[in-house]
Amino acid sequence: MKNTPRSRISNPYGAIKENFGGNFQFEISLRGMEYNPKKIEKKWQRLWEEKGIFKGKDFSKKPKFYVLDMFPYPSAEGLHVGHPRGYVATDIYAHYMRRKKFNVLHPMGWDAFGLPTENYAIRTGIHPEITTRKNIKRIKEQMKMIGLGYDWLREINTTDPEYYKFTQKIFLLLFKMGLAYEATLPINWCPSCKTGLANEEVIDGKCERCGTEVTKKDLRQWVLKITAYADRLLKDLDLLDWPEKIKEMQRNWIGKSEGWEMEFRIQNSEFRISVFTTRVDTLFGCTYLVVAPEHPLIEKLKSNIQNLKSIEEYIEGTKKKLERERISEVKEKTGLELKGIKAINPINGREIPIFVADYVLVHYGTGAVMAVPCHDQRDFDFARKSNLPMIEVIKPYQEKKELPKEAPLIISDGRYQMAYEGEGFLINSGRFTGMKSEEAREAIGQFLAKRNLSKKAVYFKLRDWIFSRQRYWGEPIPIVHCQKCGIVPLPEKDLPLKLPKIEKYQPTGTGESPLAAISEWVNTKCPRCGGPAKRETNTMPQWAGSCWYYLAYVMLGNQKSKIKNQKFIWDKRKINYWLPVDLYVGGAEHAVLHLLYARFWTKVLYDAGWIKFKEPFLKLRNQGLILAPDGQKMSKSRGNVINPDPLIEKYGADTFRLYEMFMGPFSEPINWNTKGLIGMKRFLDKVWNLFGKEKNVISIEEDKEIERILHKTIKKITEDIENFRFNTAISALMILVNELQNRNYGIWHLKTLISLLAPFAPHFAEELWQKYFVQTSDFRLQTSIHNWPWPKYDPKLIKEEMITLVIQVNGRVRDKIEVSADISEEKAKELAISRERIKKWLKDKKIKKVVFVPGKLINIVV
Ligand SMILES: [Zn+2]
Numbered sequence: 001m002k003n004t005p006r007s008r009i010s011n012p013y014g015a016i017k018e019n020f021g022g023n024f025q026f027e028i029s030l031r032g033m034e035y036n037p038k039k040i041e042k043k044w045q046r047l048w049e050e051k052g053i054f055k056g057k058d059f060s061k062k063p064k065f066y067v068l069d070m071f072p073y074p075s076a077e078g079l080h081v082g083h084p085r086g087y088v089a090t091d092i093y094a095h096y097m098r099r100k101k102f103n104v105l106h107p108m109g110w111d112a113f114g115l116p117t118e119n120y121a122i123r124t125g126i127h128p129e130i131t132t133r134k135n136i137k138r139i140k141e142q143m144k145m146i147g148l149g150y151d152w153l154r155e156i157n158t159t160d161p162e163y164y165k166f167t168q169k170i171f172l173l174l175f176k177m178g179l180a181y182e183a184t185l186p187i188n189w190c191p192s193c194k195t196g197l198a199n200e201e202v203i204d205g206k207c208e209r210c211g212t213e214v215t216k217k218d219l220r221q222w223v224l225k226i227t228a229y230a231d232r233l234l235k236d237l238d239l240l241d242w243p244e245k246i247k248e249m250q251r252n253w254i255g256k257s258e259g260w261e262m263e264f265r266i267q268n269s270e271f272r273i274s275v276f277t278t279r280v281d282t283l284f285g286c287t288y289l290v291v292a293p294e295h296p297l298i299e300k301l302k303s304n305i306q307n308l309k310s311i312e313e314y315i316e317g318t319k320k321k322l323e324r325e326r327i328s329e330v331k332e333k334t335g336l337e338l339k340g341i342k343a344i345n346p347i348n349g350r351e352i353p354i355f356v357a358d359y360v361l362v363h364y365g366t367g368a369v370m371a372v373p374c375h376d377q378r379d380f381d382f383a384r385k386s387n388l389p390m391i392e393v394i395k396p397y398q399e400k401k402e403l404p405k406e407a408p409l410i411i412s413d414g415r416y417q418m419a420y421e422g423e424g425f426l427i428n429s430g431r432f433t434g435m436k437s438e439e440a441r442e443a444i445g446q447f448l449a450k451r452n453l454s455k456k457a458v459y460f461k462l463r464d465w466i467f468s469r470q471r472y473w474g475e476p477i478p479i480v481h482c483q484k485c486g487i488v489p490l491p492e493k494d495l496p497l498k499l500p501k502i503e504k505y506q507p508t509g510t511g512e513s514p515l516a517a518i519s520e521w522v523n524t525k526c527p528r529c530g531g532p533a534k535r536e537t538n539t540m541p542q543w544a545g546s547c548w549y550y551l552a553y554v555m556l557g558n559q560k561s562k563i564k565n566q567k568f569i570w571d572k573r574k575i576n577y578w579l580p581v582d583l584y585v586g587g588a589e590h591a592v593l594h595l596l597y598a599r600f601w602t603k604v605l606y607d608a609g610w611i612k613f614k615e616p617f618l619k620l621r622n623q624g625l626i627l628a629p630d631g632q633k634m635s636k637s638r639g640n641v642i643n644p645d646p647l648i649e650k651y652g653a654d655t656f657r658l659y660e661m662f663m664g665p666f667s668e669p670i671n672w673n674t675k676g677l678i679g680m681k682r683f684l685d686k687v688w689n690l691f692g693k694e695k696n697v698i699s700i701e702e703d704k705e706i707e708r709i710l711h712k713t714i715k716k717i718t719e720d721i722e723n724f725r726f727n728t729a730i731s732a733l734m735i736l737v738n739e740l741q742n743r744n745y746g747i748w749h750l751k752t753l754i755s756l757l758a759p760f761a762p763h764f765a766e767e768l769w770q771k772y773f774v775q776t777s778d779f780r781l782q783t784s785i786h787n788w789p790w791p792k793y794d795p796k797l798i799k800e801e802m803i804t805l806v807i808q809v810n811g812r813v814r815d816k817i818e819v820s821a822d823i824s825e826e827k828a829k830e831l832a833i834s835r836e837r838i839k840k841w842l843k844d845k846k847i848k849k850v851v852f853v854p855g856k857l858i859n860i861v862v
């Protein structure tokens with residue numbers, strides 16, 4: 001076999017020094033040898049781990065990059081083919097960043113407290129610890145089988161007492177900061193799981209875990225004051241590179257509204273009702289008040305209410321209803337007038353009736369609302385049904401002659417058809433008539449404020465976090481109840497407070513956890529006075545351990561070997577070095593659960609001075625679900641789960657990884673199709689065979705076109721990985737391989753191809769790399785493909801085709817620009833709206849639509 005000269009001009013590695021010197025030679029011909037993943041994958045997995053190829057080093061001169069997966073719950077079913085989608089993506093990204101010479105941390109662990117394991121224990125009597133250990137072993141094997149390059153020396157498990165010692169420590173911190181408190185509250189109760197739930201765990205009125213309809217129950221609870229952070233949780237979303245959809249879900253969940261809180265006097269009484277509104281400009285149109293059935297006014301003014309009996313019956317009926325039913329949009333609103341008492345509208349002194357209605361909830365706002373039927377659809381519906389007066393106080397701004405659709409339309413009998421909820425000029429509003437509604441809000445608010453009848457107020461929809469569960473398999477809450485001292489936190493030296501072994505895992509259903517039955521554990525001494533005390537028997541919710549786990553990996557750091565019972569050390573130097581997480585990948589279903597809770601704890605730790613960053617996850621990407629071939633969600637109960645193990649056994653991990661990434665755009669759901677694996681295997685076979693055909697291997701100066709294609713591919717794959725477009729990156733590799741098949745190519749082309757393919761098919765690439773490009777059999781970090789610098793492209797070689805793009809505004813040509821022929825819609829829009837000539841046509845108008853004809857024009861409709 002002849003030596004192949006290296007070319008200076010086409011070396012994609014530019015100035016990077018060649019490590020292995022000399023000319024490259026094909027030492028072994030692969031001709032006739034088939035690509036057999038079984039022969040190579042296990043070997044490389046073992047060698048990578050032995051040589052610590054994927055270890056994240058604590059401290060380095062290189063810039064750090066922390067890439068994290070949402071860690072899984074170790075379920076008994078193991079991973080199905082849908083799970084690795086995110087893991088393969090982060091693995092590719094981690095490979096890429098290592099090759100870009102970043103010091104990369106990419107760890108994995110187990111979010112192992114939770115109901116399925118506990119329910120399994122109830123059924124079988126097997127301790128959750130044993131089940132957890134077994135499940136972890138299985139999933140870890142699967143992950144290794146896929147060739148995921150995790151730093152396993154940093155593996156964590158939330159049920160490890162050394163781990164939850166810190167979960168408990170942070171709980172004590174919350175307690176000391178006044179952010180954890182005890183309260184007896186009507187909370188969401190799952191009758192099937194026999195435990196209380198947080199608001200975030202109730203999805204459409206059902207238990208997030210088991211789908212059972214949630215009821216209400218009065219229970220003594222530990223509650224975390226997440227509401228104290230509502231404003232910051234909202235504001236700091238702006239700092240994050242997260243999918244807009246997730247940010248919007250958090251914004252809505254936090255639900256900030258700014259407005260005025262007003263006092264309505266009660267006729268012939270000292271009592272006042274406080275009402276919050278964002279539309280104080282419509283106050284002249286307020287014709288009645290509505291209070292929640294639980295509002296204290298009813299109890300206080302009992303003797304004045306003439307129809308007390310029917311009111312009490314109504315209230316009794318409300319108690320049986322679920323909150324979801326009460327506020328449902330479709331349901332007809334019911335309510336009763338409190339006869340005998342009247343409120344006074346503070347703006348005009350008018351006497352107005354008061355209703356009690358179940359669609360008003362006592363724990364939202366002030367538990368009372370002012371009703372403005374002409375300008376609020378819900379009030380309108382209720383007023384029309386009950387024949388209550390309506391006063392129109394906002395006239396829509398009318399740019400055009402005809403009445404906007406949303407305007408209240410007067411029909412023949414003199415009644416309105418629907419409410420107008422928009423802005424406009426005030427009418428029927430005394431001295432404020434003629435004012436714009438936006439301005440009237442401030443004016444009317446201030447007018448009342450001067451008379452001590454109103455003040456500016458902000459309300460949040462977010463409620464405090466119900467933090468205790470009446471179950472066994474969770475972190476014990478490190479608190480004792482002393483007869484003398486009351487609530488006493490455990491001293492830190494007593495942590496971890498370990499979960500005791502028990503015989504019965506069944507939840508009691510009485511609202512107490514099974515721990516309450518172990519008297520030798522429950523009865524203890526008060527750490528403060530030494531007197532008799534009882535331990536808190538509630539446990540923490542499944543979300544506790546994941547609130548800070550991204551710190552735990554870092555705390556383990558730099559170990560020589562895996563030690564049993566490893567200790568977590570709160571090492572600020574390491575934490576400051578690695579955190580925050582640069583890239584976080586996981587499912588979108590955690591939008592208002594884990595992602596909100598973890599942000600909350602991070603802010604608390606920041607305030608306490610334990611950490612120096614305010615947000616845990618700077619950049620977030622969500623993978624789309626992989627569905628069963630029939631388009632259904634994969635689940636054990638549907639019997640449509642596809643296990644990756646036999647597929648990997650048959651096709652190899654690299655083929656499996658390629659298919660996971662190739663099947664569709666990363667963030668979109670897609671149906672699984674096992675046949676797709678065949679195409680990926682063929683692709684790898686093709687690459688393998690390129691190496692066998694040495695007769696094609698010629699000096700690369702002979703073909704300039706292949707040079708151009710190669711460099712274009714480097715650029716494309718680099719950009720695609722950075723933008724999570726793994727599917728198109730793989731397409732680009734396929735195009736390159738087809739080109740190579742049909743042309744003459746040099747050794748550099750193959751070297752670059754393997755180098756680009758390595759993050760996607762790491763075993764395959766390592767095998768070829770070692771065979772062809774490394775002249776030593778001593779495998780170590782320095783000779784691994786996964787340490788080889790990421791190729792650079794030569795911009796001179798990629799002459800872009802330019803075109804003239806026409807920019808239109810509302811269909812009229814307003815500008816023309818020279819752009820690259822393959823410009824994206826996004827980029828074209830960005831360029832177009834930044835042009836001065838276009839800006840003057842857009843002014844501050846809202847862009848309604850963008851029409852983009854690739855290579856030709858972009859039309860902006862305003
Ligand atoms: Zn449940």
Ligand SMILES: [Zn+2]
Nearest residue numbers: 482485526529
């Ligand atoms: Zn005491």
